Amino acid sequence: MEKKIRSHFGKRTKGVHRRRYKKKQPKVNETVKKVLFLKGRKTSENIRDLLTDLYLITKPNAHKLTRKNDIVPFDDETSLEFLCNKNDCGLFVLGSHTKKRPNNLIVGRVYDNHLYDMVEFGVDSLKTIHQIKGETCVDGTKPLLVFNGDGFQFDEDYKMIKNLFIDLFKGVVVQSILLTSLQKSPNVDLTDMGPHFNLTKRRIQMASNDLMKTATWVHPSLRPKKVKNVSRNKLGDKVGRIHMGKQNYNSIATRKMKAFKKKKTNNQKKFYKK
């Protein structure tokens, strides 16, 4: 009985608090960005379904809040920043539904406890994972992302949206992947898994150039190391160049062969005899 009461009151063992605090501390190399899913003042079934589906895709690096929040990010972002900070999330997805903005989805990012950027979308023609019958993939698989359309290369808004989506869906940053885990090559077949939806861009708030610079700054230890002087020839061999200094060919120490040695003639020899 005694033990039960203890655990119910959440008696924390030594070090748990310290470890939790350490986890939240900023790191030089950030590999994971958690997503926070939340609801606005009012939601529709569509939006709720979409939030669940997106949560399923971004698991396990996602946190879903169930209660409704009186948050309108484009008016006041402080409570949103607070929630993101508390839950240690770098991304948020807020779903709401009003008459003026039906099926509203706001996706945004947080940097240094402040709002970085966000986009507002209108969602329509949604088909959830549940509705689309077929196979689904395992939690936490890293996706291949394909962006169709030149807007993603040239239009500022869409470039930002692309950046945002990459951040949202990319999962954990890895350096190498297991070949066998990729779909069987070389012929690819795509099966619709869902969710399937159309987004219409509504409002957008981008980060200022200065903020972008500081946020995207990469620590020198993490920058790609330039390896010089290494290349591969057509046979696949690793090739590099060794640079020698200027050489005096007359005085190079080569292999000595007695046959080539200049022999002193008898006259020369006599010259030295006394």
Added chain:
Amino acid sequence: MDVTAILKRAKKKKNSHLPDKADTLEYDLGSMLCIDGDFSVEKQDVQEEDLEEIIKKATLENTQLLLNKIFHLETSSEEAGVFVKLPHPTTKLPRTKKVPQPKKETRWEKFAKERGIRNKKKSRLVYDEEHGDWRPRYGSHKANNEINQWIIEKKDHEDLKGYEDPFIKLKNDKKKRVIQQRANQIQNTIRNEGGKITKSMNKNIQGILNSGHNKKKSKKQIDQILQMTQRSTASLGKFDKKLSGEPVFKSRQRRKFQPNIQEDAGIERKRDLNILDNVLTKDTSDLNLNKAVNRYLSMGRGSKKFRKNNARQGRKGGRGRGRGRGRK
């Protein structure tokens, strides 16, 4: 015989994984993505279902191209299987938190670096000869604790004049060391921030100051201490100067003691015989054994098994207060 047709067919078969279109995609293999700039559809021209098909076809081709590129990367075979080493991602993504400032060296770390002193890994437990068991190296319960010495030898060169109690000296030295350690910690935090005390540092400094015996006490603890101090005066806190808002605790009745040595020897004799009588002739038939045992158990005594079944809800309050100090 027309061989060209056969060759064409063979080539097509071999390159069946290459889509017909030209590869003009922009790749970022580090993030496993590609962007197709050539894809464009006029929404007005196309119907809903057709649009789906067009997008699906384009995506399929692009995925194929992307996968091909990934498969052509440098591979390394390891125990788990064949791994493909992804290049550095080219898309610039923002961080979530600021890059942490590199920690400045503490005074000791600087010194250790200069002298080439390295940390030797030491065992956690040390054998304590006095107790004959293994105790932790550090901490209040540590092995070979000097403070718990019961005998301290006097050194010959020490003069008895101005001689200070060595036991008290040990305790005071310890206190000094603790204070010094805290001061060093605070100095290190200030030095780490560059010499100025900032608001954010204040929290850290408060934490250091409130550590150990200075741990912040809860309101309950402070009330308890206050109650004790009030009671510890001869008048049980009745005539103490109290601050506005300070609670007044119910004071017990002052215990009356008889003087140890009575003037009248007869009274003392009577008293002592009374005590003896009470002890020897105690009528145990009045004792409610069940009640006694239960009370004993509820105070947290006895074996675990029986305590479990009989412990009162809530350890504090009620009869268990004061850790069950002997009550009749």
